[in-house]
Amino acid sequence: MFRKRSDGIESQEGPLLTHESNQNTIHGTGSNTGFVAPINTDVEHLDNTGSWQRKKDAPNKTLAGPLNVLSSKYESLDYDICENHLLLDEERSRGYKYVVKKNLARWFIFLLIGVITAIVACGIDITIEEFSKIKYKTLKYCILTILPVAAGSGIPQVKCYLNGVKIPRVVRIKTLAVKVIGVVTSVVGGLAAGKEGPMIHSGAVIAAGISQGKSTSMKRDLRIFKYFREDHEKRDFVSGGAAAGVAAAFGAPVGEYKPLCFLFGEWGCLEEGASFWNQSLTWRIFFASVVSTFTLNVILSTYHGHPGELTYAGLLNFGKFDKDFKELPIFLVMGCIGGLMGSLFNHINYKLTVFRMRYIRRKWLKVLEAALVAAIAAIFGFIMMVFINDCKPLDKDPTRFPIQMHCSDGDYSAVAAIWFQTPESSVKSLFHDPPGSHKFISLGIFFLLYFLLSVCTYGLSVSGGLFIPAILTGAAWGRLAGMSLTTMLPNSTWVDPGKYALVGAAAQLGGTVRMTISLTVILIEATGNITFAFPLMLSLIMAKWTGDIFNEGIYDIHIKLSQVPILQWEPPPLSNKIYASEVMNHPVVVLKTVENVGIIVDILKATPHNGFPVVDPCTERKSASLPRVFRLFRALGLRHLTVVNDAHEVVGIVTRKDLARFHVWRHAGRMGVEQLVISDDS
Structure with a gap:
């Protein structure tokens, strides 16, 4: 008014x-x-x-x-603590036992947050894995979902909530259900989307639901944890849930890099949105991240046939890399390129989102748009597999489901190996395929098409994250840079195209979302190589500085498009x-x-x-x-x-x-x- x-x-x-x-x-x-x-x-x-x-x-x-x-x-959430004589008298009458009980309840809730968030992450990962097996073995199933509710990764909404803005229905149980179903069907259906980003939103919803002891969506009140039904208490639990989601999505094995594995959930939560922080909250969020990572390792290690070993590296694992210090100037240049590509991605996506907000407002138009993007993605992949002859010997095939297409017996299509895998598997292939596994034209066309598909997909009325599409796009042009260096310096043993694919992936992601510390830790955990932290940090910093010259990060742009204060x-x-x-x-x-x-x-x-x-x-x-x-x-x-x-x-x-x-x-x-x-x- x-x-x-x-x-x-x-x-x-x-x-x-x-x-x-x-x-x-x-x-x-x-x-x-x-x-x-x-x-x-x-x-x-x-x-x-x-x-x-x-x-x-x-x-x-x-x-x-x-x-x-x-x-x-x-509106703003009410983080001010109500204080009057009635409240103070009531707290004094309850005594010290009430304070101890309340603190124990906090730790118990953070324990539940970590466990349940990890279970949800495992459920999403295992479901995608099983559906992908059916899809890639038979090539007869095409799964497509259109979910206008809980669209996108949910990270901008969680960031606004932690900043103190009251976002309607952002942490409802219905939102979690739609998010889980939507991200599974989006990834398996072939859209340029990832499952890691929505895990942060899922963890936030789980934390909000458990800490309040009731569900508004299901109209159930368990009459527990009533003393936590205040905005400032709920905010702290949501921070823990978001951190647990980060740890579940990007967690590393409980072992060599244990300190980073547990702490980067906190860094991600703090850098990405938590606006109110204190020492006691740090320990509780650390505890939730530990529980989430441990639970995820137990479940996924058992699922992959290694029960009790705790060696499965979470939802994201890219393998190890080596570096040479003479490559640092190249990494700096790649960081600048990533910043330029990220700012271009953000600008195009901004223009496209404005167009959607003005003209694609009815539900049937959103359904039609998402179906059109999915169909275009499938058509692009099919055309590349049919018209680009990139056949490799089958014994070098790094994929689980090789596709022969028009190749001769004993060969497989390298183009199909990129398109017909989960995005995480495609990223790992670009990182670790031996030199000569891909042609310049196939990677160049894939980079251009997947970049455009990622731009169009982010902002659709479907659930899906931005991390993996940006990493896959950067890995494509990064490997192209490595292949170019191999051609120019044929006798240099230190040139590894996979290594440059990793740096390109980091630069592309950093230039898009403009995060530095969290992304460095995430990529260190995903590669299992802490010695690669310095070049990764250099490329991420250069990507952020370069991108900031032209526009803001993609999450900040979408927050402003939502007109959230x-x-x-x-x-x-x-x-x-x-x-x-x-x-x-x-x-x-x-x-x-x-x-x-x-x-x-x-x-x-x-x-x-x-x-x-x-x-x-x-x-x-x-x-x-x-x-x-x-x-x-x-x-x-x-x-x-x-x-x-x-x-x-x-x-x-x-x-x-x-x-x-x-x-x-x-x-x-x-x-x-x-x-x-x-x-x-x-």
Whole structure:
């Protein structure tokens, strides 16, 4: 709901305050005495002298998709701990045993999160493996699913939730069910999608469901863990679930690299979205990651015929590599190429997503689009296998299901070996196939087609992740680079095309998602070679720096396309000349001490922020700078911040959307701060 301010700018919301007939005041109620503060509804407006761009006369209706719009439908989660005399008296009456019981329950929940997340990961992996066997052995089954609910990897939604944004139905049990079924059918059906990304979302849903002891979707309440039914408690468990999902998706064997194996779940959760962190939460998330990794190893080792050995490397394992320091400059160049390719991927996908949001809005159109992309993927693969003659001796075939196609007896089609495998197996083939296993033309065409298919697939109404498609795309052009070096330097023994496939995969993934620490640890665990950490980190850093020149990471782009008011770690740079009086919503909305019920109901319906500074609110002066207001709001996990003048009169209120609309733009080495439009379109 937009309201016209006195300065001509449309305001989305205003604070609800009480006042008496002669003087507007805020009165404390309940057990707290609160404070009394006069309200000044005449707010002075400062001139905009900073370097930021201000958009006046914001329209009510905006086109879907542009990055300069925030939606008014999202609210902040309530991370503030309720404190009053009744609550304090109740906690004191329960005594020390209650505190111990609550802490033990926390650890038990994190144990369940790790176990169940690993079981779900194993179920997805084993199901895909078994369905793939049927598909590749018979070539008669074509599995296709269209699931508009729980589409995509779910990582942007989890990132927003951990940032403090209330995303409807993001951690419901129905979402988990659709996610599991969707990712299995998407991967087996041949779409350019992976199963690793959705595991993070699955872990978050499992954590949210267990910690609350009830299911809204199934309308069941087990009446357990009631003391954890608060937003700040649920947030911590969701962080643990996301970390357990990362550990299950990219976990390594419990052995040589045990410290990294357990810790990178925490790094992934922290780097990708967890906005509130503390020491005790670190230990509990570490515990959930340990349990998830251990459980996954036990189940998958048993499934693969090695019970009790704990040697199965999780859902992702690429084998080991060696390096030579003379290759570091080549790795740096490949990092730059990965950054360019990643930024191109993000730009094309952004344009395509905007097109989908504007024109492909009906369900039957989404079904038709997904079916069309799947059909194109199958047609492309078939055309390549038929028209490209790339036959290799069968004894060199690294695949489990060799396909002869038009090759002579004793040979197999190398093109079919790339297309007719699970994406993880195709990646491993590109990493470890011996030199001469692929032709330049086959890898070049595969790279181009799979790059375009990945761009089109991410954003479809199907469940699927981005990690493996990006890795497979990068592995293709990376191996091409290695084959080119082999041709130019035929006598160099240190040139291994598979090694360059790994670096290309890291650069492509880093240039797309713009993560460094987490991806380095993930790829170290997947290769089982910690000595390769330095070249991987170099290529990832170069990919991120190069990509940041042109646009943001793919997850941040999709968050902005969703118009979610996410708050970054730091306030926008160069924003010291923007003051609280320019950020806040005003004039204030007031009530009389004795008011008509109808008026109260109307104001409650028209005021969506659900925050009423009646008793002891957090306050800040109107002359405070935007960075100070941002850090206070962000660090305390607030939903609302009351703004007062020098006389301690309430002049406005700041919410998440007011801060999120000040956005930093970067392009071609330049940057600035702009003010986004807040739209009531939903």
